[in-house]
Amino acid sequence: MITLSFLKLLENEGFGKIDVDLFYQKLTLDKKGLYIADIGDGIERHSRDTQGYELLARGKNDTDGYKLLTEIRRFLVNNYQNICELPPVPPITSTNYTNVELSKPSTITNVGLDANNRIIYSMTGTIIFKEK
Amino acid sequence: MGFKSNSRQWLTNESMVLKRTERTIGQVIKNRANMIAPVLSGDLVESGRVVDDPLGGVSVIYGGASAPHARRRHFENKLHPQTLNYLKRAGDSVKKEGIKKYMDMNR
Numbered sequence: 001m002i003t004l005s006f007l008k009l010l011e012n013e014g015f016g017k018i019d020v021d022l023f024y025q026k027l028t029l030d031k032k033g034l035y036i037a038d039i040g041d042g043i044e045r046h047s048r049d050t051q052g053y054e055l056l057a058r059g060k061n062d063t064d065g066y067k068l069l070t071e072i073r074r075f076l077v078n079n080y081q082n083i084c085e086l087p088p089v090p091p092i093t094s095t096n097y098t099n100v101e102l103s104k105p106s107t108i109t110n111v112g113l114d115a116n117n118r119i120i121y122s123m124t125g126t127i128i129f130k131e132k
Numbered sequence: 133m134g135f136k137s138n139s140r141q142w143l144t145n146e147s148m149v150l151k152r153t154e155r156t157i158g159q160v161i162k163n164r165a166n167m168i169a170p171v172l173s174g175d176l177v178e179s180g181r182v183v184d185d186p187l188g189g190v191s192v193i194y195g196g197a198s199a200p201h202a203r204r205r206h207f208e209n210k211l212h213p214q215t216l217n218y219l220k221r222a223g224d225s226v227k228k229e230g231i232k233k234y235m236d237m238n239r
Binding site: 027028030035037038039040041043052054056058106109110111112113114115117120122124126 | 152155156159160163164166167168169170171174177178212214215218221222225228229233234237238
């Protein structure tokens with residue numbers, strides 16, 4: 001659920017609204033917005049865990065998704081040292097994550113065209129965290 | 133005074149990193165293929181899965197009893213020709229990025 005918590009952070013920062021244009025693990029939903037998916041197995045790193053994530057953006061037009069990911073990337077690059085906690089997502093989960101360390105996100109990749117001729121963009125990163 | 137080699141431990145660690153990297157890459161390919169695959173009933177994208185190959189490595193597979201048209205849609209689609217080769221294109225997008233990024237993620 002760490003990636004859902006991360007999505008909540010993006011919602012709190014004004015990048016969209018969960019289940020409206022921010023989607024958790026719903027890659028098959030054919031809607032415009034930002035999708036997050038876990039990638040890889042969680043790895044234990046001393047007293048903390050690591051989870052990889054992928055953000056996939058589907059925009060209104062060819063550049064919309066790219067712009068959104070660029071804004072998120074800029075936010076994460078500027079703030080990754082300041083974000084030490086990730087919020088709970090009630091009523092789904094009340095878990096709080098502390099000792100958070102967000103890695104610098106990857107560059108943005110063009111994945112290709114979907115069935116409705118919209119370009120899909122992708123960006124990956126990792127979250128190191130401790131579950132409270 | 134002596135020297136103790138830790139190469140066995142290093143090899144074990146690197147093998148684990150490689151194994152995790154393979155699985156990560158498989159999941160990324162599946163995620164991306166899900167986003168660009170043609171969607172009508174949703175059976176095709178729902179059939180996507182990452183399986184461990186008994187000969188080593190992982191495979192990303194679409195198709196099966198619920199989506200017997202998966203292979204055909206990969207090579208033939210008159211309604212949405214831009215979705216052709218969805219699995220190959222997803223794999224190519226990961227290949228372009230290189231393996232290092234995913235290995236670093238799994239260290």
